[in-house]
Every structure is written in structure tokens, then in C-alpha cells.
Amino acid sequence: MDRPDWVPDDVDMSVPNVARVYDAALGGTHNLPVDREMLLQAQKLFPAVADFAFDNRAFLGRAVRWLAARGVRQFLDIGSGIPAIGNVHEIARVVAPDARVAYVDVDPVAVRHGQQILADDPGAVFVRGDLRQPDDILADPAVAGLLDLSAPVGVLLCAVLHFLPDSDDPAGLVARLRDRLAPGSHVAISHGTRVEEFDAAPMDEIGGLYRRTTMPFFVRSRAEVTAMLDGWELLPPGVVPIGDWHPELGDAVRPQPAILGAVARRS
Numbered sequence: 282m283d284r285p286d287w288v289p290d291d292v293d294m295s296v297p298n299v300a301r302v303y304d305a306a307l308g309g310t311h312n313l314p315v316d317r318e319m320l321l322q323a324q325k326l327f328p329a330v331a332d333f334a335f336d337n338r339a340f341l342g343r344a345v346r347w348l349a350a351r352g353v354r355q356f357l358d359i360g361s362g363i364p365a366i367g368n369v370h371e372i373a374r375v376v377a378p379d380a381r382v383a384y385v386d387v388d389p390v391a392v393r394h395g396q397q398i399l400a401d402d403p404g405a406v407f408v409r410g411d412l413r414q415p416d417d418i419l420a421d422p423a424v425a426g427l428l429d430l431s432a433p434v435g436v437l438l439c440a441v442l443h444f445l446p447d448s449d450d451p452a453g454l455v456a457r458l459r460d461r462l463a464p465g466s467h468v469a470i471s472h473g474t475r476v477e478e479f480d481a482a483p484m485d486e487i488g489g490l491y492r493r494t495t496m497p498f499f500v501r502s503r504a505e506v507t508a509m510l511d512g513w514e515l516l517p518p519g520v521v522p523i524g525d526w527h528p529e530l531g532d533a534v535r536p537q538p539a540i541l542g543a544v545a546r547r548s
Contacts, residue, residue: 287311289389299444300388304363306334311363311394333540337471338365339532340523340542341439342372344469346530347544349376353435353467355428356382359412360441363391364398369437370405383424385410412441413449415457433465440540442509443473443498452509459512462547468513471523471542473500506541513545 288294297319305312305320323330345356354377358369361384373380384395384407395407406427410418418424428434436458445451455468507520518525523542528534 285313287390287394288313289393292389298388298390300362300386300391303334303440304365306331307338307365309363309365311390332535332537333473336523336535336537337440337540338367339534340471340526340540341369341437341469342367342532343527343530344437344439344542344544345369345372345435346376347527348435348467348469349373349380353377353433354380355432356380356435356437357385357418357424357428358382358437358439359385359410359418360438360444361386361391361395361407362440363388364395364407370399370402379404381405381427383408383427385412385418385421385424387411412438412445412454415454415461419461430461431463433463433467436462436466436468438468439471440473442470442506443500446497446499452511455509456512459547464547466547467516467544468510468547469542469544470506470509471540472506472509473498473539474502474506474541475500475539503541506543510543510545514548515543515545519543 284290284294294313295315297315301312301316302320305317320330348356356369356373361369369384370380370382373382382405384405386392386395387409389409392407392409399405399407406423408421408423410421419430438455442451442455445454458468503520507515520541520543522536522538523540524534524537526542
């Protein structure tokens with residue numbers, strides 16, 4: 282196929298990409314046939330796969346509104362994915378018009394599209410970065426020029442930690458971010474987990490599909506996800522299925538036991 286103008290030259294269009302598959306699940310337009318085919322294969326194994334994307338997006342929105350209502354005015358969204366309806370800066374500014382947002386993603390399509398959207402927005406930036414190098418993210422000139430690390434920051438790690446194997450020490454990466462942030466900062470995470478309601482075989486097969494991409498995923502138990510927040514003050518209701526995290530804040534909320542969510546504070 283011809284290369285769309287939003288696909289950088291160094292992107293292999295024959296390999297599905299996590300960010301683009303997520304975009305396809307949300308009904309976005311920045312995805313390729315190989316991404317849509319992977320989504321279809323996943324839906325054949327488990328029809329509710331697309332719901333995961335929408336429900337995670339809804340959790341993100343509730344977390345951002347909750348944080349903004351409590352005075353957080355700057356956000357760092359790592360692993361933000363391709364911009365879609367209801368981006369962090371749009372949600373936060375309903376509560377706090379002066380909110381500033383730095384988006385970070387490793388995917389070049391997400392970065393290019395994000396930079397185009399935010400070109401005229403002085404209160405938001407989109408940079409290419411990898412959660413496995415948190416110090417590099419914070420030192421990025423665009424991020425450092427926008428966010429004041431001496432003041433509280435809301436870090437968003439939604440549906441990104443489960444793409445890191447244990448060998449990358451995801452808990453250690455969350456701790457490194459914590460140690461660089463000011464007291465009063467928060468982190469919001471969502472993470473895939475295995476639950477008895479779902480047959481293990483389809484979930485394992487879906488995991489096999491993701492191993493065709495550059496970022497396979499790794500489900501973890503509630504205890505393992507909770508351990509990623511060691512050193513933080515875990516806030517009520519704790520580590521729970523995302524549908525149970527402050528459903529009163531709105532957005533479509535339905536039971537979603539396969540994804541855990543939590544917000545924690547740096548004391």
C-alpha cells in the first residue's frame with residue numbers, strides 16, 4: 282500500500298503496532314490494514330477486546346478530572362498513544378483552563394500526529410520518549426520547559442506498564458519517577474490482569490498476537506500491580522477494576538475486571 286503522509290519513513294507498515302491497534306479499537310483513523318487485521322483476530326478470540334480500549338480511556342478521563350479537581354495543574358502522560366477524542370489537555374482544562382500537559386510516546390506515528398495537533402497550543406507538548414528512560418523524559422527540553430518539577434505533577438501511566446517485562450523492572454521505573462517529583466504529585470496507573478471470568482486460552486492467544494508487535498504485553502496480579510506503587514500513598518478505593526474506580530465521576534462505566542486501576546500520591 283502507499284505510505285500515508287502521517288506515517289514516518291522509518292515505520293515498517295507490515296508489522297502491527299500497539300498504538301495503532303489501540304487507535305483502531307477506539308475508531309480512530311491513524312492505523313493501517315495490518316493493525317485492523319490484528320484487532321479483528323483479537324476480537325474473534327475475545328469479542329470484548331475493543332471494550333478494553335474504551336473503558337481504559339474512560340478511566341483516564343475520570344482520573345484526570347479527579348486530579349484537576351484537587352489542584353493538579355500539570356500532567357505528564359507517558360505512553361499516551363495516538364491522540365483521540367478526550368485527550369488529557371481537553372479534559373483537564375474543563376476543570377482547570379490553565380492546565381499544562383506533556384505527552385510522551387515511543388511510537389513515531391503518535392508523536393507526529395500529536396505534534397501536529399498541538400502546534401499552536403503553548404500549554405501542551407508531545408515528545409518521543411520511552412518509559413524505560415524516565416530521566417531522559419524529564420530532561421527533554423520541551424518537557425522541562427513546560428513542567429515545573431518543583432510543583433506537583435500528575436503522572437499518567439495508563440495501559441503502558443503491562444507492555445514492560447519484569448526484566449525492565451516496571452516497579453523500579455515508577456519509583457524513579459516518584460523520586461524526581463515534588464510532594465503532592467500523583468500517579469494514575471491502569472494495568473491488565475488475569476481474572477477467573479475469562480478463559481485463559483483466548484487471553485494467551487491474544488498475548489501471542491501482541492508478540493507479533495514490537496511490544497508484547499504481560500498481565501500481572503493485583504498484588505504485583507499494587508507493589509508497583511510501593512513508596513506512594515495509595516488513595517481510596519485502592520487497586521481495583523477500573524470500572525470500580527470512582528464511577529460517580531461519569532463517563533461510561535461498566536464492569537471491567539481485566540484491567541486494574543489506581544491513583545497514588547507522593548507524600
